[in-house]
Amino acid sequence: xxxxxxxxxxxxxxxxxxxxxxxxxxxxxxxxxxxxxxxxxxxxxxxxxxxxxxxxxxxxxxxxxxxxxxxxxxxxxxxxxxxxxxxxxxxxxxxxxxxxxxxxxxxxxxxxxxxxxxxxxxxxxxxxxxxxxxxxxxxxxxxxxxxxxxxxxx
Numbered sequence: 105x106x107x108x109x110x111x112x113x114x115x116x117x118x119x120x121x122x123x124x125x126x127x128x129x130x131x132x133x134x135x136x137x138x139x140x141x142x143x144x145x146x147x148x149x150x151x152x153x154x155x156x157x158x159x160x161x162x163x164x165x166x167x168x169x170x171x172x173x174x175x176x177x178x179x180x181x182x183x184x185x186x187x188x189x190x191x192x193x194x195x196x197x198x199x200x201x202x203x204x205x206x207x208x209x210x211x212x213x214x215x216x217x218x219x220x221x222x223x224x225x226x227x228x229x230x231x232x233x234x235x236x237x238x239x240x241x242x243x244x245x246x247x248x249x250x251x252x253x254x255x256x257x258x
Contacts, residue, residue: 125245129232136228141221148225149174150184151193151218155210164199164207193217 130145137143143151153173157164165173171181185208188194193214199205210218237246 121241121245125236125242125249128236128242129229132232132235133225133228136224137221140224141217143217143221146174146176146184147188147193148218148221150181150188151210151214152222154194154208155215155218157209166205167208170208188214 134145137148167178171178185194193211194208195211196206196208199207233246236242
């Protein structure tokens with residue numbers, strides 16, 4: 105294959121469209137969350153991921169799992185956790201069965217902020233997708249994203 109191979113050109117074009125869609129959505133959500141809740145998209149994502157933990161077996165995530173879930177490096181995730189902990193939105197404690205492990209939980213203030221921000225996030229996502237659907241280059245991707253959200257068999 106060469107750089108001018110039509111299949112590679114189409115693949116690169118598809119990747120560019122996907123990147124464009126992601127960027128537009130993230131920027132739109134970022135503005136809404138910052139304006140209404142003083143949260144970044146990454147902060148919202150971290151609170152959301154950590155809010156889904158539970159006390160059962162395997163219910164608490166290790167920092168690597170959290171980093172993977174919010175698509176950040178472990179060091180960037182640790183810095184983000186520290187910032188949210190300083191704001192009183194997260195707390196850390198030692199794992200009761202492995203003193204080397206540290207868990208992170210959402211505080212009541214963090215849960216309250218997340219609950220308030222979730223409708224903003226959802227509305228901004230919907231708005232960004234609706235706007236992107238008007239762009240012929242992105243309309244099929246928007247449709248694919250919406251189809252992924254459909255329950256299986258629906």
